[in-house]
Every structure is written in C-alpha cells, then in structure tokens.
Amino acid sequence: MPNYQVEFHANMQSIPASEWNALVSDNNPFVRHEFLQALETNHCVSPRFGWIPHHMTVHQDGQLIAALPLYEKHNNYGEFVFDHSWAEAWEKVGLPYYPKLVSAVPYSPVTGPRMLIHPHQDSVEPIQAFMFQQLKQYAEDKGFSGWHCLFANQNEQAWLSHQSDILTRHDCHFHWFNHNYANFDDFLALLTAKKRKNIRQERASLEKSQIQIRVLNGHTASDQDWEQFSFFYYKTFTEKWSTPTLNKGFFMEVACALPDQTVLVLADDAHGQCIAGALMYRSDSVLYGRHWGCIQEVKNLHFEACYYQGIEYAIQHGLRRFEPGAGGEHKIARGFVPVQTQSAHWLANNPFPEGMAHFLKAEKQAIDEYYQECQLHSPYKSQT
Numbered sequence: 001m002p003n004y005q006v007e008f009h010a011n012m013q014s015i016p017a018s019e020w021n022a023l024v025s026d027n028n029p030f031v032r033h034e035f036l037q038a039l040e041t042n043h044c045v046s047p048r049f050g051w052i053p054h055h056m057t058v059h060q061d062g063q064l065i066a067a068l069p070l071y072e073k074h075n076n077y078g079e080f081v082f083d084h085s086w087a088e089a090w091e092k093v094g095l096p097y098y099p100k101l102v103s104a105v106p107y108s109p110v111t112g113p114r115m116l117i118h119p120h121q122d123s124v125e126p127i128q129a130f131m132f133q134q135l136k137q138y139a140e141d142k143g144f145s146g147w148h149c150l151f152a153n154q155n156e157q158a159w160l161s162h163q164s165d166i167l168t169r170h171d172c173h174f175h176w177f178n179h180n181y182a183n184f185d186d187f188l189a190l191l192t193a194k195k196r197k198n199i200r201q202e203r204a205s206l207e208k209s210q211i212q213i214r215v216l217n218g219h220t221a222s223d224q225d226w227e228q229f230s231f232f233y234y235k236t237f238t239e240k241w242s243t244p245t246l247n248k249g250f251f252m253e254v255a256c257a258l259p260d261q262t263v264l265v266l267a268d269d270a271h272g273q274c275i276a277g278a279l280m281y282r283s284d285s286v287l288y289g290r291h292w293g294c295i296q297e298v299k300n301l302h303f304e305a306c307y308y309q310g311i312e313y314a315i316q317h318g319l320r321r322f323e324p325g326a327g328g329e330h331k332i333a334r335g336f337v338p339v340q341t342q343s344a345h346w347l348a349n350n351p352f353p354e355g356m357a358h359f360l361k362a363e364k365q366a367i368d369e370y371y372q373e374c375q376l377h378s379p380y381k382s383q384t
Contacts, residue, residue, distance in 0.1 A: 004136045006071070008045040009055045012037040016376065023116035027261070029281040030288070031069055031113055034257035039106055042250040049245050050075040051106050056138075057133060066127050067116045068135075071106065072144070074098045078245065080109035080326050081150050081169060081343045085359075090145070092313075093351050097145050101135065104150035107245055109173070109326040110288050114152040128159055131205040132346075139348055146347040160344035167345040167360060170367040171379060172374070174336035176307075176322040180316045184308075187335065195333055195379035203308060204301040209298055210270035215309060215328060219257025225266060226252050229277040232293025246291075251279070263287070263313060269296065278305040280313075287314045288323035307334050329374065338374040340367065347355045 009015055015145075017033040029035055036055075045051035051071045058066035077082055079102060090097035099305035103114045115131055117124045135147050149160060161168045181187045188196045206213075216225060231303040237244035255262045276294035280287055292306050307324060314322045324331060332338070350356060 004065075004130050005059045006130075007057050007059070008138060009053065009057065011040055011053055012055060013040070015055065015057060015067070016064070020067055023064070023067055023118050025113050025116075025119070026283045028112045028283045028286075029102055029254075029261045030108055030110055030259055031116060032258065034071060037256055037258065038250050038253040042247055042253060044245050044247065044250050045071065045106050047074075049243070050077055051119040054101065054138075056073075056131065056135070058134075063118075065118045065121060066131060068103055068114060068131060069105070070135075071104070072099050072101050073102045073335065077105060077243065078107040078165050079148075079150060081084065081148070081171070083148075089352060095351060096143075099143075100145045101139055101147040102150065103147070103152075108288075108290065110323055111151045111173075112153055112283075112292075113156065114149050115156050125159065128156075132163065136346060136348070137176060139346075142379060144348065146345060147315050148346075149344040151341055151343060157342045157344060161342065163185075163344075163346075165310075165346055167347070167356065169343045169360065170364045171326075171341045171343070172338050173323065173326055173341050174374075175339045176311055176314070176324070176336045178314055178318070178320050178322075183315060184215070184312050187311060187315065190381060191335065191379050192381055195309070197333075199308070199334060202303055205300050206298070206304055211298060211301060211304075212268045213304065213309060214266045214268065215313065216264040216266065217261040218255035218257075220257060221262070221264045223252070225264065225274070225277075226255065226275045229264060229266070229279060229293070232277045232295065233279075233291050234293075235295065236291070236293040254281075260295050263310075265309045267294075267298075267301055267305055269298075276301055276305055278309070280310055282313075282317070282319065285320045287317075287319050287322045289322070303334060307331065307336075311335065329377075332374060332377050332380055335379060337378060337380075340371055 012033055020033040024032055027320055050073055051375055054070045054072055056068040056070050087097040139147055159167050180375050226248055234244045261282050261380060263282060265278040266274050267276040269275050275296040279291045280289045287310055289306055289310055310322050
C-alpha cells in the first residue's frame with residue numbers, strides 16, 4: 001500500500017494554489033483554487049449559509065497527488081439534489097441527518113471533476129479507494145451522517161456507483177452539443193423547420209426592440225458592469241424569496257483571477273441603459289450558464305442572453321458542450337437535449353435500507369420516463 005497522507009482544511013488559503021490547480025482536469029473553473037477561494041474570501045460559503053469548508057488533500061512523498069472540495073452542511077440549500085424527505089425520515093426516528101459532508105460546487109448544479117487526482121498518477125482507483133475510506137472514517141469520527149458527491153463527471157460517478165455502500169440518485173438536465181458547427185446557421189440547419197423559424201423570430205424580435213448585446217470577459221467587463229450584474233443577481237433571488245449568497249466582490253474576484261474563463265452577457269436598451277445580464281463560465285471544452293437577472297422584462301431577451309449567445313460563443317470558441325443550468329423543458333425547443341445526471345451518497349447509518357432502495361428505484365424509473373418523454377420532443381430533424 002502506497003504511503004498516502006491525508007489532511008482536511010478549513011479554508012483554501014492553506015492549500016497552495018499551483019499544487020491544487022495541477023490536479024484540475026479540463027481547466028474546469030468551478031474546482032479551480034481561485035473560484036473556491038473567492039467563495040470563501042467573499043463570505044459566500046460560511047456557517048451563515050450552511051457551507052463550511054473541510055477540503056481534503058492527499059500527499060505522497062511530499063507531493064499533492066489528490067484533493068476533494070468538501071463542505072460541512074447544515075441544510076441542503078444550493079445543492080440542487082433535494083433530500084428533504086431523507087432529513088425528515090431521520091428526524092422521525094431520532095437520528096441527526098445534519099451535519100453532513102458534501103462534495104459539490106456551492107450553488108452550482110454543474111457536472112465536473114470532484115475527486116481531483118494528479119494526471120501523472122498511473123492508476124487512479126487506489127487513490128479513489130483511499131480517499132473514500134478516509135472520508136468515511138472522517139465522517140464517523142466527526143459525527144457526520146454521511147458524504148454526498150454531487151454531479152461528478154462520468155468516470156468518477158461510475159467508480160462511485162460500483163462501491164457496495166454507495167447509493168446512486170438520478171436526475172435530468174438539458175445540454176447543448178456542438179457537432180462541429182461553423183456558425184449559428186449551421187446549428188439551425190439541423191433543427192426542424194418549425195423550431196428553426198421560431199428561434200429566428202425570437203432573435204429578430206430583439207432587433208426590433210433595438211436591444212444591444214455585449215459579450216464581455218474578465219478583461220473587458222468594467223466595475224460598473226459588475227455593479228449592474230450584481231444588482232440583477234440580487235434582484236432575481238430576492239424576488240423569488242430566495243437567498244442571494246453571491247455578491248459583487250465574488251464576481252469581480254473570479255473575473256480578475258480567471259478572466260478568460262468568465263463570460264458576461266449584458267443587454268442595453270435603445271437608450272443605452274443596461275437592463276439585463278447573464279453570467280457564464282467556461283472550461284477548455286464546456287460552457288456553463290450560471291446566473292441571469294433583469295430590471296426590465298423584454299420578450300425573448302432571456303432566451304437570447306442565456307441560450308443563443310451561449311450557443312454562438314460555444315461555436316465560435318470550439319467548445320464541445322453547453323450546460324445552461326438545471327431544469328427547464330423550454331430549453332428543448334432551443335436546441336438542448338435531455339442528459340441524465342447522477343449523484344453518489346454514502347450514509348454512516350441507514351435506518352431504512354429497504355425503504356431507501358424502493359425510493360431510489362422509483363426515482364430512477366421516474367427520471368427514465370421523463371427522459372424518454374423529453375426525447376420525443378427533440379427539435380432536431382433526427383436524433384443527434
């Protein structure tokens with residue numbers, strides 16, 4: 001057995017950024033050191049919001065070879081894998097469901113790496129097995145009810161799903177895939193005539209409204225741009241009776257640290273007033289839509305800023321996939337297709353093994369049926 005040393009950290013600042021980032025595949029922005037640290041330095045994750053860092057690192061012979069974003073949770077806010085019923089069931093039999101451990105990107109239902117392992121490692125499975133064993137031991141020692149790994153990439157989720165004590169949950173998101181399109185019209189050409197006409201009409205309506213779109217990055221967005229977007233973000237969350245956990249400081253810190261991975265879409269009206277914005281981030285191969293907000297409702301502006309501008313950006317930059325965020329069947333008509341996602345769950349003490357098995361089976365069946373139903377409404381001339 002290799003000589004691995006494990007540590008758990010209360011903040012990202014205690015971990016060298018260059019060593020952590022050397023583990024990140026596809027330059028995924030959400031698990032880069034800069035992004036996770038910006039959440040901490042701007043108090044977006046904290047006891048107040050129920051996200052308390054416990055990040056895990058694994059060293060061998062003094063070298064960082066693996067790491068895991070890890071948080072202590074006292075609620076399920078910002079996870080997008082809903083386990084209210086689990087928490088209620090635990091409470092009914094007198095067992096504490098909180099605190100629990102979660103490996104996820106706070107407030108971001110994005111797929112990507114979670115068990116970060118140095119690319120020079122010959123075999124990842126022994127390291128994954130070590131990490132999983134250490135996580136279980138840490139949870140038991142500290143009194144956590146379990147560990148939940150949300151939206152891991154396919155390889156990691158496949159490995160986790162094969163562990164005998166892991167429970168797997170299923171969900172359905174909508175993604176857009178780039179089939180080597182040369183331009184937006186190339187993409188439209190694969191759609192049915194009705195869907196193609198609808199998209200063109202939606203985009204044309206904004207031209208009639210004299211809406212001007214600006215696509216910026218961390219280099220070109222100004223302080224005023226971030227001030228305006230932060231207000232859009234805050235307004236959206238407060239109007240939905242939700243909690244706006246991110247802030248201008250976070251947005252600006254990430255934009256400064258990861259300027260080429262930040263994509264800010266702003267919309268100006270005929271008078272030059274900025275009225276709406278959408279924020280996206282990109283890896284080397286994937287574009288991720290994250291937040292939207294506006295101060296003036298304009299028909300079809302949401303579709304343009306959040307979807308069509310993202311598709312155009314992905315085509316122009318040769319990105320393979322565009323994840324616009326969780327939920328929303330309306331995305332299908334705009335070129336997005338259903339994709340099944342999974343999450344992995346380990347429970348230190350499961351008082352309902354038969355009930356949980358039934359729950360997971362029924363949930364998977366419902367997701368499978370939903371996925372098949374969505375497939376029937378594909379906007380493409382043929383399945384792609």
